[in-house]
Amino acid sequence: MTSQLSHRRPTNLDFFWYGVPYYPEHWSEEDRRDDPQRMAAAGINVVRMAEFAWTRMEPSQGVFDFSLFDQTIDRLAEHGIRTILCTPTATPPRWLTARHPEILRMDNLGRVMSHGSRQHASHMSEIYRTHSVRITRAMAEHYRDHPAVIAWQTDNEFHCHFNEDHNASTQVAFRRWLAERYDQDIRKLNAAWGNEFWSLTYDNFEQVDTPKSHAPGRYNPTHRRDYTQFLSDAVTLFQQEQIQVLRAVNPRWRIFHNGTFSNIDYRGQFTRDLDFLGYDCYPMFHKQGLSRPWIQANKLDKTRGYSGHFIVPEQQSGGGGQSGDGVDESYLHDSPEPGEMRQMAYRSIARGADGLLFFRWRSCRFGVEQYWQGLLDHDNRGRRRYDEASKLGAELKQLGPELLGTTVKIDAAVAGPDFLVHESHRSCTLGLPAPDTVGEWVHRELTQRGVSIGWVHPTDDLAGVKLYIVPHWAWFDPAYVAPLEAWVKAGGTLVIGAWTATRDANNHISDQTPPTCLADLCGVEVDDYSRINNIAERPRQLQFEGMVEPMAANHWAEALKLRAGTKVLATWQSGTFAGKPAATIRPVGKGQVIYIGTWLSESLLATVSPLLMQWSGLSKTWPDSPQGVEVVVREASGRCLWFFFNNTQAPVTFASLPKGERLLDFAADPSTLPAYGVGLIKA
Structure with missing residues (x-):
């Protein structure tokens, strides 16, 4: 946790995290039996678990069963694999939403969200916040002293699907927030919003509503801006309550969140409460194939700009997709070309990731994401994605210590x-x-x-x-x-x-x-x-x-x-x-x-x-880089790591390169990179 955010801030991890999100609740004992050995063989040293497993851990209120995760964490630890746990509050159990329908979120048309998806509970609901703290405390206390549990992710992708809320709890919270912001003086709000325009003046804070889509004209811009600041502050408080529990139970745990989505101030208190940010990296969401390397690079650089170096809790391994139901369109990404999965992972690393987890270990056989490819296919066999992950895992065993403590050079x-x-x-x-x-x-x-x-x-x-x-x-x-x-x-x-x-x-x-x-x-x-x-x-x-x-x-x-x-x-x-x-x-x-x-x-x-x-006085990072080659430098006192990415579908040859030890694809050919190749020079 830090109060100083900077694009050069390190994560201060003691080893490079390399792994996968893992969902033991999806798999039979037979499916899970060999997973630890196969993960270790691929160089995996960490897994992330439990972000959607609230019902498995608490099948009814106050009745907890952590046995599946106890067994899984212990088996993984026997093979040198540590665990990141998640607070499971993106998916409240049905017993909770049935008992307290008032916790459900409402969109800007006044429609109440229903159970059956995720992110349908309100961060402003005091009832839901109480249950959020309760499940967080139960998990934290249970794993307080487990040596293999090293970190926590808060919730999952705040504001990914739905970034507003207009239910009754939100109206109360918004009015309370405004009253505090404007010193309990409605005249200050009226002045700050310019409410003389269109006769918008309020007599008291109880008259103010969130800006729904019910107005015939456009909403006051300052009203709108205050509302989005309130949404950011509300999710910050929701997360803060979980973090306070986790730090009180075990201050050694590292804590992060995986984003980054709208209506959250990632340079504000939200991020200062964390040890570092996580960014979920899915370049194949972007259909412009030739632009994908730059789109990925830009998003990684922007994440680093929020608060410094970060981890990637979800790095795309294969084609991703979700099923539709006539309301939301179904989609399925392209699958990365051979070598492209590894290249995308190295781009994340070169641009500031001090940890990377491929989503996901095994392709799920049911649910909305049953076509979202993992390292293992539906038949439990590892093919080219597992092979590329294994190659990267072997490389990172050597490279990981060199990366930690470096920062990304920019001109x-x-x-x-x-x-x-x-x-x-x-x-x-x-x-x-x-x-x-x-x-x-x-x-x-x-x-x-x-x-x-x-x-x-x-x-x-x-x-x-x-x-x-x-x-x-x-x-x-x-x-x-x-x-x-x-x-x-x-x-x-x-x-x-x-x-x-x-x-x-x-x-x-x-x-x-x-x-x-x-x-x-x-x-x-x-x-x-x-x-x-x-x-x-x-x-x-x-x-x-x-x-x-x-x-x-x-x-x-x-x-x-x-x-x-x-x-x-x-x-x-x-x-x-x-x-x-x-x-x-x-x-x-x-x-x-x-x-x-x-x-x-x-x-x-x-x-x-x-x-x-x-x-x-600007110039190219490396003057002799051919067309279609991306160059990124991570540096620290006494060492410099030059990454070269061939973003074309044909080999490229370099007229010159920096002096130093040639690694990765340069180890096989010191002056040429294959299609989707990655070369590294340690200077």
Whole structure:
């Protein structure tokens, strides 16, 4: 547990966790008999269990039976395999929901969730929270001194299927939360929400409801933003109550949660209560096959940006799928190509995972996920997925100790992730791409150019970062300005996107000239602005200095007014703002601040990124990496681990490589990687 979150924060594990989620409750004694030996043979040293086994452990209220898990944990321990247990609160037993239907969640249309799936119980229900603490305490006390139980996962994938709640308990909790937030003074809420608009003024907190989908028009944006902050705080409290029990029983246990999903602030108290985050990694959810490596890389980098190094409690091994019932569409992923499963696992490791568990050990024969492939097939035989996992297990026995204590090297960063920035935008989007979406475009563009880029919050450590891009943060905390200015003065290049710092802490438009608190640092003011809705009929073109042809702007245009010492980088060529500055640059100490008065669209980034690299002194992580090769570096004092990924379907050959010991696929051929190959150089 820590109060300091940073993209460089280590997990401090004493060995690299390698394993599988395991569900002994799904299998007969005959199925389970040889599992420990087969796991150990594959190099597995840890399993995760019990996240959906509440009914098995408590078949009726107050009657506990842990015998299946006792036997399983002991058998695994005999083969050197440790256990991660989970609080099973994503799936309450039927006896509980039947006795207390009031604990069921309600969607924004007023429909009560029914028993028969998962995540249907309310985190705001005091009755459910009492039972959550009770089952957590019973499990913790039972396994208090078991030497093979080393860690706990809280619940399972909070907000995965359903990230809102509007039931009666939630209404009470939301009003209580608002009263505390606004010092028991409804006038402060009315002022913060701007309730004079549309005569929305409340007389007391009991009159306030959660924002359901029953309104003929749009909800007040600050009402909406407060509600999502409340949802995050509510699930944080739900988790906190479990963590308090676990830490009181055995403070040596490591505790994490597997995410990451919406309406949770992963840079807030939710994560500070944990030892580290977990990220469930399923690249095959994304149908764009050629983009999967970047999509996976971006999500891993964003997870690291929340709080530092992490583990992957669920790493995709085969095709995943869930059955549909006419309401939710059925799906089944592609299966990874030979070698791709191992490559995806190494990508997770290279980008910050200090533990990895393949989902799942054996393909289930029943239930919604009966087509979700595991390392073993339905016939209990291990084929290519088990073989690839075994190969990786053997490699990690040697590599694991080298990984622990290293951090991921980055030369550029995009600002984020930030919960309030995201929610401020989501509550009032104007149809504009979200900051996180634009951040992903930035990440992809620079990754494809071979640059090592990460996600770093403005309050985090920017040491070693040459280029930092803030993509349209409408709400920008003035406290961020001073550390960013110090970083720029030391030599950094800061890029600020249009629309940044235009709202205040209440999500209202500021009465200061944009970019408000950033105006002095940027040396610029926004004199006028316009939405760009129809590029074909009303094109807005701008031209950067030194470029032969103008280019089209997308989404947004700002006419800029320069302050002393600021220079023009781009000028509007058409439309209302023709002849006025569109982008600027201002030297600050050894660095510079660039303001771009339009949206950082994919087309603009493709054009401007080479210029940004040139101005900031950025270069490819490895200059001779061929097209289609991804390079990631993990480093620590005295050692450097260079990962090379061939993301193509054909072998690639390198003209040069860093000096050092050549491992993994480079051990077989020191200059060539096969399709989906992974090479490692230990320097």
